[in-house]
Amino acid sequence: MNEIxxxxxxxxxxxxxxxxxxxxPAREYCELARGLSLKLESLQVAGSFKARGAINAALxxxxxxxxxxxxxxxxxxxxxxxxxxxxxxxxxxTIFLPRSVAPDKVAKLDTWGARVVISGEAWxxxxxxARHHAEAEGLAYIHPFADPAVIAGxxxxxxxxxxxxxxxxxxxxxxxxxxxxxxxxxxxxALSPAIRIIGVEPKGAPTLHDSIAAGxxxxxxxxxxxxxxxxxxRSEPLNFTLIRQNVERIVLVEEDQMREAxxxxxRETGTAAELSGAAAVAAxxxxxxxxxxxxxxxxxxxxxxxxxxxxx
Numbered sequence: 001m002n003e004i005x006x007x008x009x010x011x012x013x014x015x016x017x018x019x020x021x022x023x024x025p026a027r028e029y030c031e032l033a034r035g036l037s038l039k040l041e042s043l044q045v046a047g048s049f050k051a052r053g054a055i056n057a058a059l060x061x062x063x064x065x066x067x068x069x070x071x072x073x074x075x076x077x078x079x080x081x082x083x084x085x086x087x088x089x090x091x092x093x094t095i096f097l098p099r100s101v102a103p104d105k106v107a108k109l110d111t112w113g114a115r116v117v118i119s120g121e122a123w124x125x126x127x128x129x130a131r132h133h134a135e136a137e138g139l140a141y142i143h144p145f146a147d148p149a150v151i152a153g154x155x156x157x158x159x160x161x162x163x164x165x166x167x168x169x170x171x172x173x174x175x176x177x178x179x180x181x182x183x184x185x186x187x188x189x190a191l192s193p194a195i196r197i198i199g200v201e202p203k204g205a206p207t208l209h210d211s212i213a214a215g216x217x218x219x220x221x222x223x224x225x226x227x228x229x230x231x232x233x234r235s236e237p238l239n240f241t242l243i244r245q246n247v248e249r250i251v252l253v254e255e256d257q258m259r260e261a262x263x264x265x266x267r268e269t270g271t272a273a274e275l276s277g278a279a280a281v282a283a284x285x286x287x288x289x290x291x292x293x294x295x296x297x298x299x300x301x302x303x304x305x306x307x308x309x310x311x312x
Contacts, residue, residue, distance in 0.1 A: 001190040004155035007056045014055045020164040048303035050081035056153030058085040071134040073127035075229040076105035078144035083114035096130035145179030146236035155183030170196040172280035172299040176230040178239030185246035199250035200283045205231035209250040227275040251288040258282045274305025
């Protein structure tokens, strides 16, 4: 918890305190909306919560090492965050991406001045290439979810939520590799031990769901989701341990459920959320998580985008 509080101090001025809004009143799913709040990390700098962890990690490197440059691999959002961190600190940034990355994220990386390398079919492939490049060139590597500094940065989301609404009883959090939910769970449980943390994954990329069920880390043989920012084949021991200790359960959502949640967010709140950003809301709307009467639930809208409006 001390590391998360230190991260909050370190990143102040580099990131935004994002709004926590009530979903009520809403025309559709009005009963659910009555007890639902939305943490709009889609309004975070660079478009997602990832800026928190990336800038915290970057600021932790010695000055000379940081000036040489930072490297990462990403499904899109973490790459944008590291590109932003490089821009903010004056460090050259190189981002390795899988071929499945959305073209608009590549275009956004250009605006932050990052060098983009397309490598591999999935994030795991890109990550191997990124780590090799960082080691060969002596550059600082920032892991998107298994770096303690990244996890601490992501945990600052929970500090804000519980300052904005201390009575929240349940947090719904999307899972990719597990960095966001690891940090949120650590902070939230320290501040409010009775709080429930519910993870949400795409049915086509149940990385942590299957790992928890198996009692060990598993590597998925294949991926089948358009929410590529939630789709590593394998997580890491650090995240697996933190999630197993602090997360009550993980639920799975379908592609069309994430898409409907993204459209609902746009219709009801004017929030443009990508599929991964809408995953936590999808768990509620689709009944994958059913709150008790009077339960106060907060869904983290973790990333901005328009892929949820695609009808294909």
